[in-house]
Amino acid sequence: xxxxxxxxxxxxxxxxxxxxxxxxxxxxxxxxxxxxxxxxxxxxxxxxxxxxxxxxxxxxxxxxxxxxxxxxxxxxxxxxxxxxxxxxxxxxxxxxxxxxxxxxxx
Amino acid sequence: xxxxxxxxxxxxxxxxxxxxxxxxxxxxxxxxxxxxxxxxxxxxxxxxxxxxxxxxxxxxxxxxxxxxxxxxxxxxxxxxxxxxxxxxxxxxxxxxxxxxxxxxxxxxxxxxxxxxxxxxx
Numbered sequence: 188x189x190x191x192x193x194x195x196x197x198x199x200x201x202x203x204x205x206x207x208x209x210x211x212x213x214x215x216x217x218x219x220x221x222x223x224x225x226x227x228x229x230x231x232x233x234x235x236x237x238x239x240x241x242x243x244x245x246x247x248x249x250x251x252x253x254x255x256x257x258x259x260x261x262x263x264x265x266x267x268x269x270x271x272x273x274x275x276x277x278x279x280x281x282x283x284x285x286x287x288x289x290x291x292x293x
Numbered sequence: 294x295x296x297x298x299x300x301x302x303x304x305x306x307x308x309x310x311x312x313x314x315x316x317x318x319x320x321x322x323x324x325x326x327x328x329x330x331x332x333x334x335x336x337x338x339x340x341x342x343x344x345x346x347x348x349x350x351x352x353x354x355x356x357x358x359x360x361x362x363x364x365x366x367x368x369x370x371x372x373x374x375x376x377x378x379x380x381x382x383x384x385x386x387x388x389x390x391x392x393x394x395x396x397x398x399x400x401x402x403x404x405x406x407x408x409x410x411x412x413x414x
Contacts (some may be wrong), residue, residue, distance in 0.1 A: 218400075229407065230330075247383075280352040281353075283340065284330075
């Protein structure tokens, strides 16, 4: 099977940087994608192909991918960034989501 | 406006079937792969199935392989999920999602609001 592991939760103060990791053996050599999901809402793509931001996503969201670990970084975190975040990768014709990380802005 | 609207969810007994539909608008439907993703309330996202722009490739998660069938009708801008032999563990909110690429592997940039499936006797 294909598993992507994320920390269960991350806490960050407003204006500080939050980093969320996503690890999995089969992430190596694959693109990583990141989604934000707020309570009661559908997921929103915030990063695709490791580092790219869709139109309308703020510059404070950035991504990287090296080896078997992808990272989503939120710089200058705002209260509105409080949400669940999921990584995703594609391999052998199937997509897999990470376990999800709850980001709390304290 | 780019939009996906799911329908067809409901309460169904274990072992029975249900067919979900997703109506797409605001973009050229047959240019993109499409997917179904589900989420148990309070839990994480699970990719269920995906289909390429021209129906040539259909993929499934192991948890639904052999029971679910994905299909699309490009003339009707619609995506479907035929769910057979339903189990209690299939209970979830089912989302329809658009891929950024025609054959998949592009990430999902448009999502519907979801339709709820409850499998219970």
